[in-house]
Structures are given as C-alpha cells and as structure tokens.
Amino acid sequence: MTSAADFASPAPRVAPNFITEIIERDLKSGKYPKIVTRFPPEPNGYAHLGHTFACFLDFQTALQYGGTYHLRLDDTNPAGESVEFAEAIQDDLRWLGWDWGENLFYASDNFERYYAYAVQLIEMGKAYVDSVSGEEMARLRGSATQRGTPSAYRERSVAENLELFARMRAGEFADGAHILRAKIDLSSSNMKLRDPVLYRILRGEHYRQGSAWCIYPMYDFQHPLQDAIEGVTHSMCSLEFVDNRAIYDWLMETLAFEPRPHQYEFGRRSLEYTVVSKRKLRRLVQEGHVSGWDDPRMPTLRAIRRLGVRPEAVNAFASAIGVSRTNRTVDLAVYENAVRDDLNPHAPRVMAVLEPLEVVVSNAEGQALEAKTLSLPYWPHDVIQASLDGLVALPSGERVEPDQAVREVSLSTQIYIERGDFALTPPKGFKRLTLGGAVRLRGAGILRADEVIQDEAGQVTGIRATLLGEESSIKPAGVIHWVDAATALSAEFRLYDRLFSVPNPDGPNPNDILPEFDPEQPGHEDLTQPLSTDFLRFLNPESLKVAQGYVEGSVAADPAGTRYQFERQGYFWPDPEDSRPEALVFNRIITLRDTWTGKAEPATKARAVKTEQKKAEAPTLSAEQSTEVARLRSLGVSEAEAVVLARDPLLGAYFGSTTQQAGQVAAWVVNDLSAAVRAGQVALKVSGLSALAELLASGEISTRIAKDVLTESLESGEAPTEIVQRRGLKVVSDSGELERIIDGVLSTNPDKLAEYRGGRAGLLGFFTGQVMKASGGQAEPKAVAALLKAKLDG
DSSP states (O other): OOOGGGSOOOSSOOOOOHHHHHHHHHHHHTSOSSOEEEEOOOSSSOOBHHHHHHHHHHHHHHHHTTOEEEEEEOOOOOSSOOHHHHHHHHHHHHHTTOOOTTOEEEGGGGHHHHHHHHHHHHHTTSEEEEOSOHHHHHHHTOOSSSOOOOOTTTTOOHHHHHHHHHHHHHTOSOTTSOEEEEOOOTTOSSGGGSSOEEEEEOOOOBTTTBTSOSEEEOHHHHHHHHHHHHTOSEEEEEGGGTTTHHHHHHHHHHTTOSSOOEEEEEOOEEETTOOOOHHHHHHHHHTTSSSSTTOTTSSBHHHHHHHTOOHHHHHHHHHHHOOOSSOEEEOHHHHHHHHHHHHTTTSOEEOEESSEEEEEEEOTTSSBOOOEEEEEESSOHHHHHHOSSSOEEOTTSOEEOGGGOEEEEEEOSEEEEEGGGEESSOOTTOOSEEBTOEEEETTTEEEEEEEEEEOTTOOEEEEEEEEEETTOSSOOSOEEOOEETTTOEEEEEEEEOOSBSSSOTTSSOGGGEEOSSOTTSTTSSOTTSOOOOGGGGGBOTTSEEEEEEEEOGGGGGSOTTOOEEETTTEEEEEOTTTOBTTBEEEEEEEOSSOSSTTOOSOHHHHHHHHHHHHHHHSOOOOHHHHHHHHHHHHTTOOHHHHHHHHHOHHHHHHHTTOOTTHHHHHHHHHHTSHHHHHTTOOOSOHHHHHHHHHHHHTTSSOHHHHHHHHHHHHHHOOOHHHHHHHHTOOOBOOHHHHHHHHHHHHHHOHHHHHHHHTTOGGGHHHHHHHHHHHTTTOBOHHHHHHHHHHHHHO
16 A cells, blocks of 8 residues: 655655545555646735645645645736736745746636637536626525526527627626526535536736736636646645535536546634735735735745744644644644744854843952953753754854854953843842842853942943852852843844734634635635724734844854844844844844743733833932923823933933924834934934924824834934935825826726726725825825725715
C-alpha cells in the first residue's frame, strides 16, 4: 500500500486525514497515475493568513505523494482584479517556499474554452438563456419546502438559445438582460441544482483580457471546467462548498470528462482576533485604522513579512491546524506560538533598553569604572544543547562552536537600564533593583544602587551605583539587562500587538473564516448587503506602542534583516521599510510569552486599576508646578500632559510659552518628542509644531499627514510647513473639488454606475476606492462618503 512515508517531503507535513486516505486509495487502485492539486486564489486582494492553510494543504499534500501542484489565478470577475494583486499573490506564495514551476494558470486564458463548453451544453439541451429578472428567478426557484417553477423561457429551442447566447457575447444586450442557466432539476432538494446560472452579462475592463469579453462565467461553472482542463485529480475546498459539489459532478458527467477531477470538502477554520474579509481589510486601510496593507498588524502576508515572521513559522502554523470534516475555531495563540517556536533557535540574544534610566557606575573602591569590553554569548544553554550538530549560528549565518558564538559588549561608567527595573518604593515580591539593593547585570557582575537622583517633582532621573563584580557575597534580587551609554545605538521600537481586543470581532460571519476559495467571488457573498462596521469598535487601542530607547552597539555589524531576541523584551527585527543605519527602527515580531491567555479582568477594569495605581504612585505637585498645570489647562492642554510638562524641566522649557494650538503641541511634545527633547536631539522649533497644528486644526491636513510630516521633520530638520508645501500635502474636503473628482470617476465608469442604480449596491466600495485613488489618497473619507452616496442615488 502506498503511504505518505514512501515519498520524501520536507517538514512540516500534512498529518494523515480523510483526504490523504482517499489519495492513498486512489493511487493504490491506479485510478490516477499521480495526483495533481491546485490552489485557486482570486487576484482581487493580497494573500492573507486565511490562504496559508489552503495553499499548504493543496501544495504540501501533492509533495508528500510525489504529485504536482498548480497555482491558478481564478480571474473571472473584472471588478477589482489587477496585475498588482496577481503578482503580489505569486510573490507571497514564493516567500512561503512554494515553487509551481511551469504550472501557473490563469482562468481568463480559457474564456474561449468555457464559452465552447457552454455552447456544447446548449446543443445538448442542457442549458438555456433565461430573461427573467433576478428577483423573479429567485421566486421561481422555490424554497426548501416548495419545488421550483419553470421560467417561461426554459423551453426555448436550441437554435434560439444559441442565437441569444452569441448575441450576449457580441454585446447586444444590457447587463442583466439575460443569463445562461443549466437545465438540471427544479425539484431537487439541493437548491444549487435548480437550474444554476452559468454565465452573466457583465461589462468591465479585465486586467488581462481588456474589453474582449462582456459575458463572464460563474464560479460553479468555471471552476470544475478549469480543474478538468488542468488535469487536477483532487480538488480540495472548504465545507461551505459541499452543496456546490452536485453542480461540479453534473458538469463532469454531462461533458464526459475522463479522467475527471473530484471535489473533496474539509472543515473550515475560523481564526480568533482576526478578520480576513477583503472588504473589511480594505475598510481598515481606507479609513486609516492601519497604515496600509503591509501594516504589521494586518493578517496579510505582506504585513506578516514586514513584521518579521519567517515563512517556516507560517507553514508550521498551517500544519498544526489539522484537517477534519468539521468546522472549528483556531486560537490565535496557535499561530503566535508557531512564530515563537520558529524564532527561538534562529534569533541571537542581544540587549535593548526601551525605556531608559541612566545609571552612573563606580567600582568597588568608589572610583569611576574603567571602561572594558565583555564577551557575551549569543545563545542560551538550552538552544546550544538542542543543536543537532553541536554548532550554533552567528548573526551572519555562519555556524561555529558555541564558545565562538559571542559578541563584544562594552561596559563603561554610564549605562542604561529599563526604568521599570528600578523602584524607589518596590511592591511586594519585586525582584529587581531598589535603593540599597542589588541585581545581577547580565554578563557584567552584581550592581548595587547607592543613590537616587530625582527632579523637583520627585521623579527618578538617574541612579548612582557600584559594580561589585561576579564574586560578590551580596545575593542579587534578580537579573536585568542593560546597554552601555557610550556605544549604544538609539532606536525606535514599535511594539505591535493584536489588532482586535476580542476573539470574534464581528460575530459569526462567513467572511471571517480561513477560506480556500474567496467568498467574495460571484455567487458566494451578497455584495449588495452593507458592510457591517461593528467590528471596528473592537479595535485594540494598544495594538501599537512606540518607544524610544537604545540597543547594544554590536548590532551595527550584523547583516540587514537579522532577527533578534532582545532579552526580556521579545523578538524583534529592523523594519524593512523605515529602518536605516542612521535611524534604527525595530518591529516587535512577537512577545516572549502569551500575554493574552488567562486575562481575568475586562480591559476597562484593568485600565481603571492601572490608573488608580498611577495616581497612588504619583508624587505630590509643588505649588509652582500646580500653578503651571493650571496655566497649561487654561490653554487647552490635557491634565495628564500638563502634569508631565510641569514636572519635566526639559519638556517644559521646550514647550515654553506656546499658546497657539497648545493642546495639540503639548500632545506631540509629551507623546512623540519627549525622548528626543530630553536627549537634546530636536532641531525642530516649537513654533514649527504650532504651525503644523494650525494646518491640522484648519482641516488642511489629516492626522495621518501631520504624523508623517512630524516624523520627517524630526529626521531632516526641515520645517513641517515647508514639507507640507513641498510635497503638496492636503486633505481634499472642498465639496467642489470632491464633486469634480467624483464626477470624473462616474463618467469613466458608466456601466458600473448603471449597475449600481440597477441594484448592485455593493459597487459603492468600488466607487469609493476609485475616488480615493484619483485624489491620491488625500480625499476626506466622510465627505467622500456623503457626496458619493448623494451622486450615486441622485
């Protein structure tokens, strides 16, 4: 008996399941000489996590059984499909490690063959042109308890059907005037068999075929034909297509394909804390909830790649999901643990401090510490012991003996530790540094805190400490990481987390599954229904935090794209878009452990407790500081930011006597510029912030534009308003300008305008996207929505 073990295949593998049993039986019986599978995405969006399970099952199963796998672009709908998406899907799948060689297929290359098969069905008396409206056709189909009623056009002659179908192709009829239906069984208990639609008239510019066609095949007709054309043997799809299999089999038997493919359905997998519907993802991008399709919080493979996840982790996740006949929900922790497990033996350990607190270090004799260089290991003992060949890797990838896998780390009289690793009044069980207490500095010895430096508000701004060495008799409370101030590199750390705060952001919804076939294909999602916005209220406000800190200088010599475990912080890598040697930006790929499982308190309660703790720990304001807070509050500065400015002399001095847009300026100073101001690295004058805030308040620019301009200004020193002017940045909210753009979009899409007004309300999203594209992404979304709706419905 042939089994999966008989074929060489790289790990991870598809575990034995009911489909592999069928394949083994078919190979043993000689039904097929070898198996052929296919993965058929529609190129109307970017590949996402939902696609990874399906492509892994399709491709890896073929590999395990010595077969062939195909990549097919199911591009039979001109609306929304593009070369960009087709190429992006291929690029992302190659990143996952799949190589289909010459077996790349486009459904649109076979439009002529589909048409010929439709003609054949008409000639056999198995298909007819129907001319009823969509509403009437739905009524005539009956219900689960009532059989269907024949259309008045069901008994048209073969000659009349052939003529009408040819005229449909020639473009003689308006969209929706006629359809081609299969003639199967109007009394069938399977509603799919009650004369399903095979072709519809749909005018649109196809990204590969241009305007050559104005009729397009429906999924239930095209997909089985394409399987047969390619020689697919086992066509795997998710469970929602189980009723569609009857049409699949009817076509294969009626057209006498031999050998013919067979469809097999597996249970779908929904993924917690995630949405994968392209319409929902598009909404997140268009409304600015994320920075783009590659925002590392998105579930697209583009985003996952930018975040720093390795393809091996994604395939391991797909393998771990498993195949069954039933639907089930997958905990996002399964994916996150796959990422951690993959990174653990591949990410060398280095140190980074995200919220720095300065420590001035003396030696045991009370003298300034003499600078020295330490040799610290990249790898912990457990990784070394797990190495199969006894070797471990350097960041360069070279494998060496464990004692050679080290980097040089300097230690001098000034270092940075995490602010959270010191407490003046430590809580019970605190295992880090306290005044008079000691901790072990990773790889450097035992450090005792001798003196605390505080500002006027009582906030700790520095520590004076003594390095006692490794042999000290003092028992350290714990181990903390650090970086040497003399050689550390300043860096921005982007701390990414789950985009949604609840497991199921939009309730039970077929758009949030892990589909093999995109539910948005014609016939699988009712695009006329409005898109729910409920899921947006579950966006996690803490899905991205940004910290300004330091990373040890050794990383400067490492290859670009090296992934690290920053000790006690998580797994990180340099952002491939924004990080540069002179301005490092690190993305947190994943935390060291699951921080979501077992959360007992609701987020609101946890935030309230945290707020009360902060209030309890906050030092009392002096009379002078209280007066300053009152002044700032009168200017419109929030209480929290006013307190920070009043307590921090450097931030307060930078803010100065600003009155113009004081609230917004204060928010930027406290939340975006604080670390740079304290380090004396800000060339931007506060008056420049005020001018930028004026543009934002006037509506000339959006919050996102302001944020981008602020970042560029901090890096280049150029005044924000000059950047806005030079780049021509502005929010297009003028109704006259927006109307001009909208009118232009409507005039270039008359067919879609007619379709919308004919009932295809789902095209609202298409028009919105076209308007945003025509405005260069600067149109004000709410104004666009209101004006566009008025124009479309007028």
